Amino acid sequence: MRSLRWASLAAVVLVLSLAPPAHAAPAPADLTSLNTRFVTRSDSRLDLDGKPFRFAGTNIYWLGLDENVGGVAYPTFFRIRDALDTAKAMGMTVVRSHMLASTGNPLSILPSKEAGFNDEAFATVDYAIAYAGSIGLRLILPLTDEWSYYHGGHRDFTEPYGLPSEAFYTDERVIADYQAYAEHVMRRVNPLTGKAYNADPTIMAWEFGNELEGMTLDWINTNAVKFRQWAPRQLIAAGRRFDLDPDTLAAPGVDIVDVHYYPPTAERVGADAATVTGAGKVYIAGEYASTAATKELLTPLAADRNVTGLLSWSLFGHHDRGGFVQHDDGFTLHYPGDDERMRASVEAQVAFAEQVSPPSGRPARVGPPLITQVDKRGGLNELRWRGAAGAAGYVVERLRRGRWSAAHQGLLTDNQTPWIDPGATGEVTYRVVPVDRDGRRGTASEPVRVARSQVVLVDPLQTTDLAGGHENVTITPAAAVADGEAWMSWSRPGLQRVRFDVAGRPRIKVQVSDDGSAWRTVRHETDTVRDETDTVRHESGDVRHGRGDGQVTAEIGGAGHVRVLWSGGKGLTRATLWSADPAPVTAPPAAPAPLTPAPGARDVLGTPAFTWSPAAGTGLYTLTVSEHADLSDPVLSATAITGTEHRPSGELEPGVTYYWRITAVNAAGRTHGAVSTFATRPLPTAPAVVDDFTGYADSAQLAAAYARNPGGDQITPSLLPGQGMRLDYTLGGAGYAGVIRTFSPALDVWGQHGLELRLAQTGAAAKITVQFVTGGVYFEHTLDAAPNGVVRIPFTEFDHPSWAGAGPLDVTRFEQLSFYVGGGPGTGALTVDQVTAYPAP
Known part of the structure; x- marks a missing residue:
């Protein structure tokens, strides 16, 4: 979570009817909760309806206030619903969300102590809770955060008094303010459900805060008593970041102990779960790196009854206009997965969900887009x-x-x-x-x-981003209408026709304008549905509507602006605008010219990026690559390329001459560019030196090149003339120690098969991890022990660390080499010499 920009939610927007996905059980107007009973605690287990309750879950931290679409702003009701539906589709039954950790900025629930509470900020929270309940999901809700991200944290309670952050746990005024915030939130009545938050079984647990590092036993006990008083039927969760907090284990008021893992291992999770349940508490992994989700990790944990629940970090759903919402922390999860690694993570989480809480009945039908x-x-x-x-x-x-x-x-x-x-x-x-x-x-x-010669814009009215103007309306998750007359306008060159979907028979007027200021009313036609089961046939297909819903259509005649005015009824639910193609074509496109690989280029590495000059009038380009001058039997072909660059995923053969051509295509025809040729670099036959340790004058120079990882235990490099590098290490609390060398400029070891190095080890046994970075992407391989002699590790045996993002292996940019030792306490020495990249046998 990075962005610190503020953005305001449009205060004047249409009150909208937000249709849910067809597979969702309730309609948007029916947010009746499927959660009629509370999850309860029985010693170190959770129960629901008299049966053990275990779960797969995920984090959707942004449900109350988002940072990922256009800066900090309230998420649309579609994005809330879509993300929760996605969690449901994955078999998850619990979602953890920072939606109520909301302090310190103008859009927060509590912008500041002086400003007081901001009731408008509850609209998305109300809807997220109501919708989660309507599809049977449970929620874990942290009430503040250790960290100062855009949604605020515990420092927002100390700063008004000029106090340091640690005063959050000691100052009586600060504690009172935090408790007042918690009580206000818990007692809020959700207008969509008619239930107070503290009486809603959808909220399974309140968490004191996300990853709070300074909690004391007295602080935990004091707040647990208050929470139990305000929310007696809901559970209380607490936990630090990466380890167990003895105070949470000892506090009688804590039900759930939450531990986070970046990365997790089955051994570590199992050990922590045994410790927590041994203390009589419920164990959950409230966050774990989604990149680490594998069947090898999750299958044994599904069988471990001490593990009540695991929640991955973190899920994002669809963008309002298309594709997915993106996030940049390296742990973003989309369903069904953007690449092979993410798809494997999704499948592992789905399998875990099926093991701990098997679904009942047939899967719901998906759609509609x-x-x-x-x-x-x-x-x-x-x-x-x-x-x-x-x-x-x-x-x-x-x-x-x-x-x-x-x-x-x-x-x-x-x-x-x-x-x-x-x-x-x-x-x-x-x-x-x-x-x-x-x-x-x-x-x-x-x-x-x-x-x-027409284009179409469909505005589902989730936001006012596409509107040119609007007045006297407010976005809500259910159809309604503001007092008096409301209007919205759109600006599109060459508007020809519009259609407005309406709810509840409002009085409608359609107007057009050439300049956006002088408006004239145009004739429109209205089709009205007679009852809930009627289907009205329009030229675009069969559309099902509710009672009194319908569609208003009008011919615009080329005006650049249109607006719809209405009063009464339940408002507007969608706008569809047809306009003239702003750049019609009447002839085939111009011819593109090849740029790279340059004509006649030699020693081209792997599969290059093909680039070409833009060709006027082009709709798309096609690429053909062949070993034959007539382009027969192509080895690579791609179509529907919209830019002037293409990076194929396949590998070209080394030491081969290739021919390639770009073709420009539009609605009037196609035009071929010239055929160009290049030759790929042959595979190397000799090894490439990565480090033979002959270029260092002394140990000080070596230590300057191989910097110690400051997060690990003590390790000291020294130069052994003629023998390489010696690493003396003392393993302790961190459990690992390592050194890192950065190459500037990066090495080029293209075509080599793997790494070869000479190792020797004395003293305490330790696992040896060889790690490198290519093109900003991490790869590593771990040896259970260092063999005394030469070891070869093919590049295919290196994998991404579980805490790192995925990416290609681009050994033309070998940027960093690291050596790590890991294991239990003890001292030892590792000798490394003659590191080379060796060719294929």
């Missing part, structure tokens, strides 16, 4: 869609002669939106069909029709 935009690229249609929780992929279909058929081969992912359709240039109707992890088709999106 929402087509949010159809643009034109060189006259070709480019679709964007908002994904559906639980979808493993999507099929884009076209309607022709009354039948739907796939517009592409295989499944598209959420990361492939926008998608360009190279096969349809005339009028066409599209829909997007989600497919779940078992291959079942879900509920299709509402169809959207677009003409040859």
Whole structure:
């Protein structure tokens, strides 16, 4: 969590009806909770309805206040719902969220002690709690944070008094302020459920705070008594960051002990769980690195009855306009996974969920997605869609002669939106069909029709980002309307037609303007649904509505601005705007010219990045690479490239001459560029020296090159002339010690097969980890002990550390080499010599 920018939620927006995914049990107007009984504690276990309650879970920290879309702002109700639905689709039953750790900025629940409480900040929290309950999820809610991120933390209670942060645990005024905040939150009545937070079984546990490092036994006991008084039927959780806190084990008022792991190991989790349950408390891993989630880690923990629950860090759902919400802490989790490593993590968590809380009944149907935009690229249609929780992929279909058929081969992912359709240039109707992890088709999106020279914008009215203006309305999670007349406007060049979905028969007026200031009313047509089961047929397909809902359509005639005014009813639920293609094409595109690899280039490494000059009028480019001058039997081919660069994922053969060409395509035709040629570098036949330890004058120079990792135990490098580097280590509390060398400039060991080095070890036995960094990506391999002699480690045996992000192995940029020893207490020495990258046998 990084951003510290403030952003305000639009105060004047339309009051909206927010349709839920079709697979969600309740409708948005029906947030009836499936959680009718509280989770209870029985010694070191949790129970629900008289049965043991164990769970898989995840962290969705941003449900109350987000930082990931356009700066710090309240998340849309769609993003809240979609993320919770995704957790549900993964089989999770508990979500931990920092939604009530909300202090210290203008959008917080408590902006400051002087400002008092901000009731508007509860809207997203109310909805997240209500929606979680409506799909049967339970919540663990920290009330503050050790760290000073955008949502605030415990320093917000000490700073008004000019006190240091540790006074949070000792100063009576600060403790009273924290308790007043907690009581205010717990006693709040959720207007969507009619229940006070402290009477809602959806809230399984209150946590004193996230990773609080300074808790004392007296502080824990004092607050536990208060929490028990204010929320007698809910549980109390507490925990430090990476280790067990004896005070939480000893405090009689603590039900759940929360430990965090970056990275986790089955041995460490199992040992901590045994200690916690031995003290009569419930054990959970409230956070663990999602990158470490494997079946090897989670399967034994599923069988360990001391482990009540594990919650990964951290889940993000779909963006309002398409694709996923992104986050940069290295532990972001998307379903079903952006790459092979993330997909394996998702599958491991799904399997763990099935083991600890097996699902009952058939999986719910996934969908629907929402087509949010159809643009034109060189006259070709480019679709964007908002994904559906639980979808493993999507099929884009076209309607022709009354039948739907796939517009592409295989499944598209959420990361492939926008998608360009190279096969349809005339009028066409599209829909997007989600497919779940078992291959079942879900509920299709509402169809959207677009003409040859037309673009479409669909505004689901989650925010006012797409609107040109608005007045007298407020976004809420259920259909309603502000007092008096409300309006919204949109600005789009060449507007031709609009359609507004409305709820509850409001009085509607549609107006257009050429300059955005002088408005004139235009004729519109209204289709009204008679009851909940009626289906109104529109030109875009069959659309199901509720009682009194309908659609208003109007022809705009090329004006640049449109607005809709309404009063009464329940408001507006969606706007769809058709406009003229702003850059129509009438001729094939210009010819692209190859840039890199440069024509005739030699010794090209691996598979290069192909670049070319832009060609005017292009909708997409195709790339063809072959070993033959006539481009027959291509070894690489790619289509639907929208930029002027492409990095293929496959590897080209070393020492081979290749021919390649770029073709520019638009709705009027295609134009080939010139055929270019290059040759790849042959594989090396001799090893490359990484470090032979001959270039150091003395031990001081060696120690300057191999810096000690300051987080580990003591380790000292010294130079052994003619014998390499000696590392004397003393293992203690950290359990590891290591040295790091950075190469500047980076080494190029392309084509080599692995690392070879000479090792020797004396003294306390220790595992030896060889770690390197290429292109900013970490790789490591651990030996159970150092062999006395030469060891070879192929690059294929190196893997990413569990705490690090994934990435490619680019040994043309060998930037860093580290040696670590790890194990129990003791002293020893490791000798390292003759580190080379060796060629393939």
